Amino acid sequence: MMTKNSAKVASYLSAGALALAASAAHAEWALNMTQGVTDISRRIYSLHMLMLWICVAIGVFVFGWIIYSILSFRKSQGAVPDTRMVHNTKAEVIWTVIPVLILIACAVPAARTLIETENATNTELTIRVTGYQWKWGYDYVDAGVNVLSTLDHASNEARQLNSSIDPASVPDYLLNVDHPLVVPAGTKVRLLLTAQDVIHAWWVPALAVKKDAIPGFINEVWFKVDEDKTGTYRGQCAELCGRDHGFMPIVVEVRSKAEFAAWLEQQKAAAQPAAAPAVTADATATTGQTG
Amino acid sequence: MAHEHAAAHDDHHQAPTGLMRWIKTTNHKDIGTLYLIFSAVMFFVGGAMAMVIRAELFKPGMQFVDPSFFNSMTTVHALAMIFGAVMPAWVGLANWMIPLQIGAPDMALPRMNNFSFWILPFAFTLLLIGFFVPGGAPAGGWTLYPPLVLQGGDSLPMAIFAVHLMGASSIMGVINVIVTIMNMRAPGMTLLRMPLFVWTWLITAYLLIAVMPVLAGAVTMLLTDHFFGTSFFSAAGGGDPVMFQHIFWFFGHPEVYILILPAFGIVSEIIPTFSRKPLFGYEAMVYASASIAFLSFIVWAHHMFTVGMPLAGQMFFMLSTMLIAIPTGVKVFNWCATLWRGSLTFETPMLFALAFLFLFTCGGFSGLMLAIVPADFQYHDTYFVVAHFHYVLVPGAVFAIMAGVYYWMPKWTGHMYDEKLGKWHFWLSAIFVNVLFFPQHFLGLAGMPRRIPDYSTQFADWNMVSSLGAFGFGLSQLLFPYIIWKCVKGGAPAPARAWEGAHGLEWEVPSPAPHHTWDEAPSMAVIARGAEH
Numbered sequence: 157m158m159t160k161n162s163a164k165v166a167s168y169l170s171a172g173a174l175a176l177a178a179s180a181a182h183a184e185w186a187l188n189m190t191q192g193v194t195d196i197s198r199r200i201y202s203l204h205m206l207m208l209w210i211c212v213a214i215g216v217f218v219f220g221w222i223i224y225s226i227l228s229f230r231k232s233q234g235a236v237p238d239t240r241m242v243h244n245t246k247a248e249v250i251w252t253v254i255p256v257l258i259l260i261a262c263a264v265p266a267a268r269t270l271i272e273t274e275n276a277t278n279t280e281l282t283i284r285v286t287g288y289q290w291k292w293g294y295d296y297v298d299a300g301v302n303v304l305s306t307l308d309h310a311s312n313e314a315r316q317l318n319s320s321i322d323p324a325s326v327p328d329y330l331l332n333v334d335h336p337l338v339v340p341a342g343t344k345v346r347l348l349l350t351a352q353d354v355i356h357a358w359w360v361p362a363l364a365v366k367k368d369a370i371p372g373f374i375n376e377v378w379f380k381v382d383e384d385k386t387g388t389y390r391g392q393c394a395e396l397c398g399r400d401h402g403f404m405p406i407v408v409e410v411r412s413k414a415e416f417a418a419w420l421e422q423q424k425a426a427a428q429p430a431a432a433p434a435v436t437a438d439a440t441a442t443t444g445q446t447g
Numbered sequence: 448m449a450h451e452h453a454a455a456h457d458d459h460h461q462a463p464t465g466l467m468r469w470i471k472t473t474n475h476k477d478i479g480t481l482y483l484i485f486s487a488v489m490f491f492v493g494g495a496m497a498m499v500i501r502a503e504l505f506k507p508g509m510q511f512v513d514p515s516f517f518n519s520m521t522t523v524h525a526l527a528m529i530f531g532a533v534m535p536a537w538v539g540l541a542n543w544m545i546p547l548q549i550g551a552p553d554m555a556l557p558r559m560n561n562f563s564f565w566i567l568p569f570a571f572t573l574l575l576i577g578f579f580v581p582g583g584a585p586a587g588g589w590t591l592y593p594p595l596v597l598q599g600g601d602s603l604p605m606a607i608f609a610v611h612l613m614g615a616s617s618i619m620g621v622i623n624v625i626v627t628i629m630n631m632r633a634p635g636m637t638l639l640r641m642p643l644f645v646w647t648w649l650i651t652a653y654l655l656i657a658v659m660p661v662l663a664g665a666v667t668m669l670l671t672d673h674f675f676g677t678s679f680f681s682a683a684g685g686g687d688p689v690m691f692q693h694i695f696w697f698f699g700h701p702e703v704y705i706l707i708l709p710a711f712g713i714v715s716e717i718i719p720t721f722s723r724k725p726l727f728g729y730e731a732m733v734y735a736s737a738s739i740a741f742l743s744f745i746v747w748a749h750h751m752f753t754v755g756m757p758l759a760g761q762m763f764f765m766l767s768t769m770l771i772a773i774p775t776g777v778k779v780f781n782w783c784a785t786l787w788r789g790s791l792t793f794e795t796p797m798l799f800a801l802a803f804l805f806l807f808t809c810g811g812f813s814g815l816m817l818a819i820v821p822a823d824f825q826y827h828d829t830y831f832v833v834a835h836f837h838y839v840l841v842p843g844a845v846f847a848i849m850a851g852v853y854y855w856m857p858k859w860t861g862h863m864y865d866e867k868l869g870k871w872h873f874w875l876s877a878i879f880v881n882v883l884f885f886p887q888h889f890l891g892l893a894g895m896p897r898r899i900p901d902y903s904t905q906f907a908d909w910n911m912v913s914s915l916g917a918f919g920f921g922l923s924q925l926l927f928p929y930i931i932w933k934c935v936k937g938g939a940p941a942p943a944r945a946w947e948g949a950h951g952l953e954w955e956v957p958s959p960a961p962h963h964t965w966d967e968a969p970s971m972a973v974i975a976r977g978a979e980h
Binding site: 208231329373375 | 512513515587592681682683687723724725726727730731754758765770772773776779783786787789790791792801804805809812815816819820822824825827828892893894899901902905909
């Protein structure tokens with residue numbers, strides 16, 4: 157039963173992978189990770205697929221062995237046990253050494269990608285990300301622009317206990333915010349993550365970025381979206397942070413470099429006259445940009 | 448014969464009857480039974496919470512519970528299942544079977560044995576009445592990460608004291624196991640003749656002694672941070688919230704092996720019995736178990752790859768974690784080789800053991816994928832992880848416990864259980880457990896974080912499938928106590944050696960096992976017969 161399952165699953169997974177590669181949209185019945193929109197996210201995706209297929213191959217071998225034994229060595233069909241078969245050094249060495257080789261084959265690309273993900277040099281834009289219960293704050297540190305990002309009104313209405321609003325009628329239910337994080341494409345963006353109250357984690361699957369935001373600490377992470385992959389990418393807090401942990405989504409709007417520069421100038425201009433109550437002013441100022 | 452002697456001795460047995468028998472008992476079999484009953488109760492308590500979780504997640508939108516209560520459900524479900532259901536089940540099986548299997552008359556420290564059990568109901572009462580105090584039950588996750596956990600209400604100190612009590616109970620229980628195995632083996636029962644259940648339990652016991660005090664220390668620091676003005680884990684006071692995670696997982700990773708090592712032991716008993724063939728590579732199995740135990744101490748930070756560790760740290764924990772695949776692979780291959788050229792029959796214990804072999808291996812595969820740090824950045828804290836650890840804990844540890852219960856039930860009750868019902872229980876469990884947990888892999892890969900009470904509509908389909916699987920699995924488990932009850936009440940009488948291919952000293956005493964066994968050590972001939980692993 158199980159080999160059938162795993163074979164089926166393997167074919168589902170590869171079919172799912174193809175389907176997802178074809179459309180970046182949220183597919184229902186989704187089966188697999190998406191490739192994402194950065195070089196790192198694609199490398200992580202191929203690592204994931206490499207590991208998956210290695211596991212499928214080992215699974216076919218091990219489960220095949222078990223199924224064959226179950227079918228062939230049945231007492232009901234007169235199988236006589238070979239009670240002297242208790243030990244075989246050659247076999248035991250083989251099934252220790254081969255897994256070691258397979259693991260080395262996995263570890264090499266994994267280590268390479270890991271080193272690449274940790275290479276946060278030569279970033280071009282720095283944004284401080286602060287986790288709050290239960291929203292995200294984004295500070296464009298060089299421009300002095302601040303954005304507070306909370307769950308959008310429609311989702312918030314619909315998610316109340318027995319709200320009688322059908323979540324399916326809310327666009328991007330629970331994955332939409334009032335003010336998204338706006339970043340330029342083709343730019344190496346550095347995020348400095350921290351938190352105000354408890355630990356949160358900032359995760360956008362399409363960027364393959366997940367990092368904890370820890371009060372009193374600053375974590376660093378980076379991403380560089382392909383020049384041609386402008387658009388909206390969504391994620392969620394990934395570390396349990398209290399009652400509304402499920403309701404602090406992340407929306408990243410990737411714009412072309414020129415559009416981003418224009419947006420940032422506009423934000424700066426809007427922030428100037430009301431420098432004192434900065435956060436409120438910025439929040440109102442960004443409203444016009446989110447439609 | 449030893450058992451005739453034991454039976455005669457039984458007549459002189461003047462223990463209290465009724466309730467006092469159970470409260471005052473120092474008999475390893477009675478205490479084993481108490482542990483197993485307690486475990487079953489907590490299995491259904493924790494299971495009921497899982498049903499609430501899956502009911503809320505059945506479709507998008509909040510239908511039944513407040514998000515805080517949902518968080519309490521996931522938190523207490525985990526604590527109840529880990530510390531209340533799985534660990535006591537292992538201690539119960541150890542109490543019943545280790546003295547029988549090594550030819551000892553009882554556990555080495557019988558009064559402490561009684562004490563270690565009777566602490567548990569108080570510990571869990573303390574944990575569960577948290578639901579009725581201001582602020583509700585703990586809702587910060589079973590991992591108790593500060594600062595979040597410190598936002599808890601009045602139930603926080605209660606939960607911490609409950610963890611202390613559980614730790615004290617576990618430590619006493621495992622000291623007993625170690626002393627019994629080290630000192631009370633029958634003459635001739637050398638270490639390398641011990642059944643693998645005894646071996647894996649011995650290793651588990653050392654793991655527990657090593658890590659339970661670490662957990663106690665971690666939760667005590669939470670307590671002083673909250674009530675006595677320390678700031679071990681508060682950055683504002685010069686402390687470090689990530690240090691808690693390191694300490695917690697230094698306990699937590701060996702803990703998950705504590706939950707699974709005795710399962711390896713049970714499966715290593717059952718597969719040879721129903722293959723009518725000795726276990727392949729007995730010594731390799733012992734050494735592989737010991738290697739897994741050793742490795743469990745140097746992999747803890749793979750639970751926290753996203754906290755922002757230095758590159759060298761991530762690299763070390765990735766490679767050490769991958770190493771675990773080697774001894775685990777040795778075990779799986781040895782079980783496969785035990786089946787090879789055997790003479791297999793498929794009674795309920797064997798079915799559960801075979802399902803363990805398939806599905807634990809699936810959990811091992813996702814574990815290997817999770818070890819790959821860059822990929823873990825995508826998997827971490829998603830339903831992929833939920834699927835992974837439920838595969839190793841439910842069709843892994845829980846199926847092995849069920850396999851062990853069906854395997855030894857004839858010895859305990861003197862009756863064969865209802866094989867037909869047992870098979871129903873198995874097939875329903877095996878099918879629904881996959882419907883329940885397999886789709887969670889897809890949800891995690893598609894981007895659904897764990898521990899959320901509501902989700903975006905794109906995750907609706909697989910969540911509904913998973914919930915249906917959960918309800919089916921939950922309902923199927925009601926068969927289990929019924930089958931046990933029926934077996935206790937009656938059934939075909941079980942012979943001393945209840946299974947044709949069974950070896951081991953427990954099958955040398957009559958069924959049901961008399962109240963006192965091995966008052967006189969088994970003879971060398973009996974030990975040699977039993978030790979054909």
